[in-house]
Amino acid sequence: MNKILSFIWIFLVISIADLKAQQIDQDYVQKIKEFTTDDKFLPASLLDIVDHPTVPSPLKHFGHIIGTEGIVHRTSEIYGYYQKLAETSPLVHMQEMGLTEEGRKFYLIVIGNQESMDRLEHYKGQLAKLADARKTSPEQAEAIILDSKPVYYVSAGMHATEMGAPEMLMELAYRLATSEAGDIKAIRENVITVINPVSEPDGWDKQVDWYFRHTKGREKFDDGFPRSAPYWGKYVFHDNNRDGLQVSQEITKSIFKGFFEFHPTVMLDLHESVPLLYISTGTGPYNDFVDPITQSEWQVMANHDVAEVSAQGMPGAFTWAFYDGWWPGYGIWVANNHNSNGRFYETYGNAGADTYLRDYSTSRFAGDLASSKEWYRPYPASPLVYWSFRNNINYTQVGVIASLYYAATNSQLLLRNFYKKGFNSLEKGKNEGPKAFIIAKEQRDPAMVAYLANQLRVQGIEVHENEEAFVILSEQPYRNLAVSLLTPQAYPKEAKYPPYDAIAWTLPYLYGVEVEAKEDIDFDVSALRLMVSDAVYKGKLAGEGNTYVLPYHAQNTVLPALYWIKGQNRNAEISVLTGSTVVSGDTLPAGSIVFRRINANQASQMAQDFGLDFRAISTSIPADQQKAVNLPRVAIYHTWYNTQDEGWSRYTFDQRGIPYTSIDKDFLKAGALKSKFDVIILPRVRGNAKNFVNGVDKKFGPMPYTKTAEFPSHGFPASTSDMTGGPGFGGIENLRKFVEEGGLLISFDNTSAILAELGIASELSPVNTSGLFHPGSIVRAKVRKTDHPVLYGYPETFPIFRGNGPLLQTDKYNRDLMLVQYGHQPLKDEVPFEGQILGLPEDMKTEKAEKSEEKTPPYVVAGMVRNEQEIVGHGSVFNLPVGRGSVLAFTFDPLHRYLNHHDAPMVWNALINWDRLK
Template sequence: MKKHLYFLLIAALIFQMSAKSQTIDRNYVNKIKEFTTDERFLPKSLLDVVDHPTIPNPLKHFGHIIGAEGHVHRSEEIFNYYKKLAETSPMVKIQQMGVSEEGRPFYIVVIADENTISELDYFKNQTALLSDPRITSQEQAEKIVLESKPIYYVSGGMHATEMGSPEMLMELAYRLITSPAQEIKKIRENVITVINPVMEPDGWDKQVDWYYRYTKGRENFEDGFPRSTPYWGKYVFHDNNRDGLQVSQQITKSIFKAFFEFHPTVMLDLHESVPLLYISTGTGPYNDYVDPITQSEWQVMGNHDVSAVAAQGMPGAFTWAFYDGWWPGYGIWVANNHNSNGRFYETYGNAGADTYLRDLSTARFAGDLATSKEWYRPDPATPQVYWSFRNNINYTQVGVIASLSYAADNAQLLLSNFYKKAYNSLEKGRKEGPKAFTIAKEQRDPAMAAYLANQLVSQGIEVYENESHYVALTEQPYRNLLVSLMTPTAYPKDAKFPPYDAIAWTLPNLYGVEVKAKDSLDFNVSGLKALDYPVKYLGKVIGQGNTYLLTYKAQNSVLPALYAFKSQNRNTELSILPKTIVVDGDTLPAGSILIKKINADQATKIALDFGLDLKAGGSEISTSDQKSIQLPRVAIYHTWYNTQDEGWSRYTFEERGIPYTSIDKDVLKSGNLRSKFDVILLPRVRGNAKNFIHGVDKKFGPMPYTKTAQFPSHGFPASTNDMTGGPGFLGIENLRKFVEEGGLLITLDNTSSIIAEMGIASELSPVSAGSLFHPGSIVMAKARKSGSPILYGFPESFNLFRGNGPLLQTDKFNRDLMLVQYGFQPLKDEVPYEGPILGLKEKELTAKAEKKDEKNPPYVVSGMVRNEQEIVGHGAVFNVPLGKGSILAFTFDPLHRYLNHHDAPMVWNALINWDKLR
């Protein structure tokens, strides 16, 4: 140990001696000036890059400066630079935080003065103590605050086309460990800076290859050429910043791992979308469960950073007018949800390292022109700017340094606030209701009850169990998040600006799990056992034999279990019971499954693996009371211009263990679809029928998306020799033939509108509802044809999740095509007429029928809908026959972001019964 400290001391002395003798790297500084397009975009504070004798700056390492025209770096090159810094400086530590879906590492880089880095575990333990007031008293916290340092987490590269931050962070890291400037020295000594250099390396490498393959050197930014690679991560695209509730993607898991290891006081996420630098506070309304201290910190830090940028004469920095502050599912909201402070920047980016003349003249945020002088934007940019990659680097770096400087100057305040927020949450649990949430283990879908418990644990929430329930007590530091996740939201109807994303996230409703909020603890708390491992519902098998019954209640795991049965034993026979039936005294609802020709061991394995209860019996059920199940060959379609939601669909199918084939435009054009597939799923996709038919403009073709030695990240998760064009009219006609020949086409959300527009589902027409405003909310729906196989396992009324999707309807004579409607009231043309009828004699009524004053539940369960009368009564799900097949059209997305698991069984029902919907 003494020897280790000795070498650390020697290294520190050598570093200090070299630091005193270092000079400015004039070549680097001149290059910064060369690539910055205007003196007002050139902060003097960045013109002091040193020429360190032993630590290489980016120019020495790469041969060009950060922000040089035409240069970006792949993730391995970026990580290698940080490894070089760690080798040559005692102030840098790099550690791996996981592995991406494609096998690339996630890293974080920790920077502070030498003494702090040598005692990093001590400082991490200090912030962990501050995170839990149950183990740290207020008196102890005051002492810890004096002895601790704020941990400031800065991340870049979440969205692949936002290419400035991963490059900038390398220069910032070098500056933090070498600069002699007093402000930087203060940051080194008083703040622990944690850098996530490339949050999403899979997408980043694809985008870097895309830039070098296609967009480098293009003359006009607005030429219509796609600036983004078609895929980022293996599954999700831009929604990798919408996974904070699901924690399903590896990027999110790495962020959560870093948070719970370091308990950072502030987390700052760097993005690019608006001119010239937006510093988040949001217009509101703010999330009800974010502590007022955090909301106030947003304002103080936002204004501090804007003023720091303005102090260097740089125009275009603003706050307030972008984003709201409501939805808790962003990656960086792991901080806001856990008593820390989550913030973000948006700079102006060119999706690469080229310089363009950009037009800001029509851009508006919160109703104001982006070039207008406002209280929140004291120095606006001109309507046009000549914008370079280096300009972007300058703005982001100046802002981040300003924010780190604020943390250095206000270290004790930030740490004290961090503790105080946890204390406030704990006190609310002690003094306010509810006192606990209980989740019965016996549910309609008990596997989802266990899933809910696990999801809470993944959020750092403490969950317990006894024999019958999972229990979350609210007297804990993350009480606010627990209550937020488990209770309905109420977004203000009079909010001045539209929400930035979905506005409802009540997990029990999204999962279809019954939860009770307890205002008093009427059970034995001492008998609870803490969950420190993922729990799983283990299905039971009653009896023995070679025939078993599965009582169907729309459990999510039934369809994958059926595939597993056939995989284990190809001779297994599967049948569905289309009507309610009583067998051995048990009432089996419609949709229940009869499994024949399996042994007890196979039944037990499936029950355990999939959380399903099986009972031996059913051999006496007549053939007329059952229909054979033919498990379908499923295809999931993807375009080459928008892969967001098909990625979520693929992820959902793979997580559930449902086999599928991914297909694109070329498969549709090749025809003979019915010989290859039984079901084709069209996930939600942006745009209209024109976009769907024609795809990426052919004038840009051919555009291969193939893996090559030069572009090794391309060609995954799909490959093509030419991305341009779509299925064309031939492909659309082949899709029609597929249905006519007996296939099932399932369309989700916007693709339902598209197939109606293309005439494949000609019975469906768009509904004009201009005053309807329906951001992502949980609402009530009513079964119109409860006997449909699509609704097996669902009650007469149930909730579903719907956003601002299309609204479709049929003519009145075709209303039997509507399986589910929104809300409970009928459409106006379905209300019976009760007035006089000319030409008919008035009949004498002996007894006037009594009108029932039925009170239906409210339409909105969680969230908010304006002018809901525009949607109530309209169709949520349609079953449209075509030839020998059917089109199942959803006007919402039942596979939304791997969140609304309660809605997904309607899709699984469709796959189980794909050939029985006529």
């Protein structure tokens, strides 16, 4: 009650104050000028910041303005300021949206005029009606639009080194709450602005500590010193903006929650990279399943914003020449995937609050110099700029205000487009194929079938079911997204510019689940029930006996089940069948797991908890047909210069419930690795052997990453007193000894090339290709050693996900080291010679091989590969004996971004059978 009265009093005070001319905060204005390095970077529209009598500006709250040299704020300070705005202005609302992996809070800030705030739930309800054309006819939509306001969602701080926007948004929020300037007033009255102030709070606090601890005050920007903390989130670094299909990280879950609560008409994500201000449209090709209305909105809004920035005399704003518009897995693409509009900015940033002379004279985008005058860059900046933190804030803020003003003056158009896109998707579901997708529940890995159904539901796609299958009916508002996720992508080979990211994401192939596309509805739709909660596959236990058998089909949950049962019952005996075996009249495939000395309750619980089907048997299995499973002690290695992909590996292991130890250079240098671990995994890292051996340049040391009272966010998820240096050649030698003494070393993607460079995987050599271009696509692989334990549960051919990783090969006499190859055709040097071999008798002439009538399936399943003949036949997975141990080298990443779950069981197979891969 007291808060309501205080709001009434504040509102009266504001109303009285607004009758008079608003006072400009001259101190604030003077500081803006002081920290802006050039008048061309100083927009006049930002020099009218209000000196409000009751709502504190950043200057009054912090004692300094936003953009002050050498000052950035931790999340507690940022949230504290928004809390103060919410306490002093009835036009600002602050709400929690969940917790990060480390327990920090996510918040959204909602700003509008008094009428908007009073009717906020009403307006959210109106947008929800417009989002579903099944419930709202075109005539009803027109009436709703007249009683609606667009929600414009602005987010910042997803990438922690991009430090301008989270600071800028505090100043923008103050302007939106207090200013009576014409454009701000129009925004406040006609738009509901939703601000995500710090998208990744964990990473932001780590980076702020990093700035104050290590980079503040450095004389040069390009001096080789790491500008970023080694970690942002607990698991995911820059790829936190590549999680929009998996929705695995808490940051993504928060973004999705905000979208489905508010149904924003536009979402704008603020980033920093290219000079001076890029406003997204992209070079194309655009995603096939984004409505043409959205694609047109990108153009109109981008050109509007560029024009507004240029109109203020500010050079360097541009569009088009950066990014493409194809990959649908960015965080902000929750909007584009759901009939809204997702956009982003890239402002030039210094990874902190210092001022530097920046030289981008050689930078090119879409082939053109970044400082050249082009149709998409009407007013370029000079190729060298003296660039400050405040310059960054000026550019981003002017652009955002321009975009918000566009929404304010085109609100009905944006709302009508929002409805029309959902209507179009629904009509396509009615009139175009496929009309439905059927996912049979009984498949080789039923738990992954349930997982696919749940992932579709996370995306807002409606899933129905009956006893036999999950069913996705196309006649629904997010039909386009469903088709995009469930059918192969065909990236155009003739695209002029390289793609910005991966180009294939067909979930059935990535998950190893069969999905049937139905062109007609030939089943009883009324018999289906809509899923309202997640599917859970609970495995079954059948048969009688005290031995339990798991038929193996490379299910993803088998290895965690083994660790679980050993944790429950230390006396449990586990073995694996080394070949196809007939048991009680049934044929069990190689890799099937046999359990003894466990009871029926444990077997039943394991079946239910891990989604696995067991058989109890009373017959014995010959000892020579099975091998005891010795579950390994696993380590996952991380460098201190690149933690991106090891984070995804750790996340995958944690999600699967597979125990591991995270290790770094100091473990390698200490040696005695085999006494501590049985398996060491080397996830993909950037760079080459030199980077791997030497790590961060020691001239910058010591560089601690430890938790202290002054820097409390550091030391997690790993800690070191000095990040500089690498394992050195001594550590590499210890890694070699680990393998020679019987350990298994598993390498992903370019770490396989690094091991080849270092001589640990000496049989592997790089392959020089001519024009091979292999962006992230789903391609076919063929098994060469069908009886090898790494391939248990896999058919002879299967799809894998591969990007532009290394291509490696062995000499011809060593081809038995190759377990899997890319594509179906052999290498040229493996094609049998046809004809007379000189020196041999005529009757030993080689017979001409009979050509198979069966057509060879294409290499590319989804995506695109140029000059694929350069890779087909080369090795995909190698097993290399080294001493008493072995190296298992993948030339792709089988744990890529928690997406390619069908590839992962090759790793699980290696761990189950780690001591018999030679």
